[in-house]
Amino acid sequence: MEDEPGTRAVACVPGFVRPGCSSPRPPGACAIEPRESTTGGPPDEVAVQLRGIAKRFPGVIANHDVDIAVRRGTVHAIVGENGAGKSTLMKILYGVQRPDDGTITVGGTERTFHSPSDAIATGIGMVFQHFQLADNLTVLENVVLGAERKHGIGDRARERIAEISDSYSLDIEPDRLVAELGVGARQRVEILKVLYRGAEIIILDEPTAVLVPQEVDELFDNLRELKTEGLAVIFISHKLDEVLAVADEITVMRRGTTVATVTPAGVTARQLAELMVGSELPSPATEESTVTDRVMLSVRDLTLAGGGRRPLLSDISFDIHAGEVLGIAGVEGNGQAELVETIMGMRRPTTGMIRLGDDEITEWSTRRRREAGIGFIPEDRQRHALLLDAPLWENRILGHQTREPNVNGPFIDRRAARKDTQRIIEEYDVRTPGIDVLAAALSGGNQQKLIVGREMSGDPVLLVAAHPTRGVDVGAQAAIWDIIRAARRGGLAVLLISADLDELIGLSDTIQVILRGRLVGVCDPATVTPQDLGSSMTGAGAAA
């Protein structure tokens, strides 16, 4: 930090050499070979070009005829609904998968990537939606991990990190423990990691999904910093307002192919949405209140001790009435998962009480709670709600092993279970050729519709829904919202956990904000804005 950080760092960011920077880099300082095409190029030069990319891939929409040109010094957004093929395309660009057809040209040279390390060596870096950081290591250790040869693991690396942090205003301290960092800072560490490895093309996969609005603004400032330094940023998203705010160019994907490339000045959010889905986006708005005065779920003074100093949950109290949707807003990792697991009986609270209707269920097993009419849509459907290697009709039984119509005494009633699976598939519009296919063969949205259909079977009185529309396509999302709304009209009590603030505001009758394991405020979804919610979620607001 002391040795004139500004001039040197800005002038010689690895992987990108600004015009006029002729000072030779120290040998081995970065993995990228200096290339004629990238040194001294004009800012609008094409950094990466994809032509005619096609990928045939089982079970999901394949890429075909994808054409994208990303210029350096720009933020290029790729938008499309879930399942439009954005992730596949980025995996191809990052060398995780190989295209069946088409070419990738980086800095004027055609490239074939056999693995991500090939892509990294070419100057492509990727920041994943789910961070790849080790909590128990420091920033420095995380950054050098796997890149020890660049600047060692000691003071040289520390200096380099400080330089990068400084020149891009990332505000990262190399010796902080990652566990102590917030989500926004972790994301900046991820960005720093790819810069440290010499990336000049940075892919950000849904970077705002984990951020609250204020953090999103900070991220966008960082991105602008990156592009003024001449880097190319590829920004994957399906949030149109964000895309319009930050991108210089926007490529829209639909059903596996690129349908248009536009500039934000020449397009409205509505037009973008129409490009994305071919029709208007559904909205999660609720109708008039159906809340009754019958308390269905009552939680009192729930505390769950954790391994650390701070309990995972402290003094949680709330009621959900029949016909009411209670939304829980919070930055991920603030106790939502633990709250859900405690209510489902998968964890035992340290103190406190849970009542379902007239019964105290604090000591009940998960099985007994489910039998009493709690439906459960877990956060991670593949790990917690499905047997991927089992056929759909066996998945229909899961979680309902003791109930009609699946069982007959100690025996499984195959015929009835299969018949009821058929019913779910028809009623909930699960797109599948039959009930004997494996759950793994369905797309995410259809898996989720099967789960929702299953959990709605047997007349539940309470539905615990954690991120019910995460990673499903727009059609399935609208269907699931309709199902929840219809059930609410029928008197179902719903506990809704979601990271999608629009979904929370649109579906909930009441919103509680959770922060560090405590409920810190109540919001009225009729009046609250996503910005307000964001403030209280980070503890910045005065919603309590």
Add this chain to the structure above:
Amino acid sequence: MQFDPRRVALTLAAPVLALVAAVAIASLVLAAAGDPVIEVWRTILQPPKPRNVVNIINSASVLYLSGLAVAIGFRMNLFNIGVDGQYRLAAFVAAVVAAQGWLPGVLNIVLTIVVAMLVGAMWAGVAAILKVTRGVSEVISTIMLNAIATALVAYLLRKASVQVAGSNNIGTAPIPEDSRMPGIALIPGAPNEVYGFVVVAIAAGIAYSVLLSRTTFGFNLRATGRSESAAVASGIDVKRMVVIAMLISGGVAGLVGMPLLLGSAYSYGLTFQSGLGFAGIAVALLGRNNPVGIAIGALLFSYLNEQSNPLQILVGVSDDIVKIVQGIVVLTVVIAYEVVRRYGVAQEQRKVARELANQRRRDSEEVSAA
């Protein structure tokens, strides 16, 4: 469920692939050692005589029970490596009890079997309790328990044994004549008889099949094996399932020594066959934990064992080559199943995608027609 020829072909592909690979590798080993490859296979593949057929069925029944015991654990991702110790301890205790002749005839046989199952279950239960209370891996604990069982049986055998006349073998007192299980003259022209216990082995296979695929308990067990996290979320008490599955596995392991004890040895001695538990692991893997598959695996292994006996005399090759074949089969079969499984899932995903695409096309055609 409808009959899907492709699914059946896929199911058979793996074991066939594994066998072919195993034979090929074993042939390479033979050739490298300068042994007559063709002669060895000709000897092994010659049609067995009636006497050999009886031997094959008898030893297959033992392997089958051992395979079932292992498979119950496998179905919920529990690796009961301890079948070996469980069956030896169970057979020893059962032999001691049976020799007392407390009950007459058939009742004594029933008592012997019940005691064997209880002892096997108890020995497996130690591993189960260690796992659910202290988180000890059942792989480690059952291996340790095998060693302890070996020592324990050796120690107790000295106390309970009687000298067998005319040999330096020691063993438990022979069980009374009226509580030995009569054999069945199943194969015409064979001087020996098939163990009566074969009937019990078949019944155990049927019970296993019904339990796993028709009952709620079996569903819970399979669900736990496929995804423990999903099992927990669905309300299955996984710890309880671990204990029960281990107890059942151990109980069936207790049966492994019974065909020998009640059908041929009539006492537990130093020469009582060991190593059956490990063979059971191989057989369960080969049979893909499927009751019919395990039976085929058991028959195949005992066929190889039986047919390898004359190798030393006829071709001058050690019959250990068959052990090599069996070992390779276990390795190749694991690989082949995984390859075939992935292929199957990919095929299915492709099929679903294709059918849905067709559906969509039809829908849009209808729309445009209207």
